Amino acid sequence: MSDFHVRAVAEGEQRACLEVLEQALHARPLSDEAWSKMARSWPAEGKFAAYDDRGTPVGIASSFDTELTVPGGHNLAVAAVDGIGVRADWTRRGMLTAMMAVQLEDIAARGVPLAALHASEGVIYGRFGYGAATYGKAVLVERPRAKIRDGVGRDGVVRFVTPAEAVERVPAQYQRFAGERPGFVARPDQWWPGFFDRLVTGNDGYRVAVHSGPDGDDGFVVYQTIDMRDRQSPDRGALLDIREMHAATPRAWAGLWRFLLSVDLVSAVAGRGRPVDEPVAALLTDPRAVNTTEVLDDLWVRLIDVEASLRARTYGAAEPVVLEVLDRQLPDNNGRYLVGPGGVERTTAAAELRLDVDTLASVYLGHGFLSHLAQAGRVEVLDEAAVARADTLFHTPLAPWCGTFF
Ligand SMILES: CC(C)(COP(=O)(O)OP(=O)(O)OC[C@H]1O[C@@H](n2cnc3c(N)ncnc32)[C@H](O)[C@@H]1OP(=O)(O)O)[C@@H](O)C(=O)NCCC(=O)NCCS
Structure with missing residues (x-):
């Protein structure tokens, strides 16, 4: 049984939640002046917190909705995750895992196809389906x-x-x-x-x-x-x-x-x-x-709705590939997708490449090559010829870049 519970942050609780984040990130205690500057950027909306049995927030998962440019120039709705922290005396008890589950389900339920964040450490977010998508x-x-x-x-x-x-x-x-x-x-x-x-x-x-x-x-x-x-x-x-x-x-x-x-x-x-x-x-x-x-x-991306995200971007000139995507947290994404310059659709055709949703996220914006990830064992290659096609389809000549900290 957990000794904490996760719920949406209520109006008036924002400053206490920001203090949890600042403490987790070793920032200076939040002065009244700093809070007055931050308050407009830190509304209750888009925030979930973990509370102890006295109702004190001890973990925070925050996001705001905005847009992200995908290959081809389309601006797609994204939940920008701008604050994740667990108070140091509560870590490694599954609190982040619980908050991430609630946050991912909320983003999916609202029909936002992507989430994105900047990670403090490289080991944290892959398990939740995020992949490093820009450098x-x-x-x-x-x-x-x-x-x-x-x-x-x-x-x-x-x-x-x-x-x-x-x-x-x-x-x-x-x-x-x-x-x-x-x-x-x-x-x-x-x-x-x-x-x-x-x-x-x-x-x-x-x-x-x-x-x-x-x-x-x-x-x-x-x-x-x-x-x-x-x-x-x-x-x-x-x-x-x-x-x-x-x-x-x-x-x-x-x-x-x-x-x-x-x-x-x-x-x-x-x-x-x-x-x-x-x-x-x-x-x-x-x-x-x-x-x-x-x-x-730099930016880690999570495909919340794989089909909508894949459809929103354009692809390089190559014959389509059939990808089989595995997603533990959001099982609606599990399945096979035919991906090519002519469009994207779910398919019953045999998979050519099988990969986890975080691996797909890391090439989604055009960075790197699926062949490199296959070399590292991150892609199961069921048809060797599909690897080079996937490289051409996903890679973009202009390196993806975010340029905004949040
Ligand atoms: C990162 C942080 C939010 C993790 O919270 P948490 O409640 O301890 O995470 P969980 O207990 O749910 O851990 C889930 C899994 O991830 C692992 N993990 C989490 N954070 C980790 C870290 N920093 N380094 C290594 N492994 C980590 C846990 O060991 C656990 O693995 P397991 O399932 O194999 O046991 C927390 O340590 C923290 O607030 N750190 C400082 C602030 C920070 O870095 N925030 C992120 C900003 S982007």
Whole structure:
């Protein structure tokens, strides 16, 4: 018998639930000021908590509904899971498992075909059907060596905006950055106060610079500079650390990089979670000025409704494959699917590839290749010829990328 129970969070209980999350993530205790900034981003809606026998919340599973761009450009409804935590004195008693079951069933019952999250650790979410579907890289650009090639990124202007202007202007423009890239997550009204506004109006010295091209504002970057001087290197320049950067056009993107690399008294420009195919080195006369220091899983995706999710995306030019999908938590998804450029349908035809729903999720947005997962034993190959076809069908030329933390 469990000594906790899971139910929807009631109005008025949100702050106690956020405190459970902050404590699980080792964040500082939530001040009244921090809560006043977060409150609009943390409504009771979309939240389930685990309560002890006194009715105190000790675990939280939160999500909000938004849209995610899938290959082909369609924006599909997604439950963005933005807070999972269990108080440290309650872990490893099945609390997350119980909350995940309730959350997955709720998302399915509401007809939302996808869920997505950013994982604190790589071992947690595969068992619940999530697969790592986008990756981000960390780059460190040595500024003294980094000269932009002639003529690149010169035809716009970059200007600073105040935090108040950023809070007012950036959200209205954000959807311009969607483009075709799979993995892009739209930011609903409730996302901004707890993340962007809190960041740029906080005390950590973040600056916001906006790029304007022929059609007006078309890109922005949020960064902070970190003093790197010490006794051994009193003259070392600062580290310019990019927190987020989005551009609607290649010119805006190049203009923002030109600006960042022009800031005086900076010895290196760093960014984490950048698209794995972002071609920073190609901007420079010396491509070795760019060091890729990390490539890490970013967005984990869960196909809540496999058929609807598979139907929503487009596929590369290959003959169809028959996939057999296995899903322990949401058994309605179990079955065989004929997947090809002409469409997706359930089928009684013999399976060519058999795989768990988390493995399917990891190629759903176009990252990687099913053949690599087959090599690692994650796909049961019943017809060898289907592997290469599946690679062509699922892989996208543009690497999927999310670009939004939640
Ligand atoms: C991650 C976390 C939510 C797990 O909660 P929990 O209630 O302990 O999870 P459960 O008891 O339901 O565990 C389910 C299974 O996952 C495993 N598991 C869960 N978290 C794990 C972790 N961090 N590392 C390794 N295994 C883990 C458990 O061992 C268990 O495995 P088993 O079924 O083989 O016994 C909790 O440890 C936590 O809050 N951590 C800190 C905050 C955090 O990382 N949150 C996630 C943000 S994305």
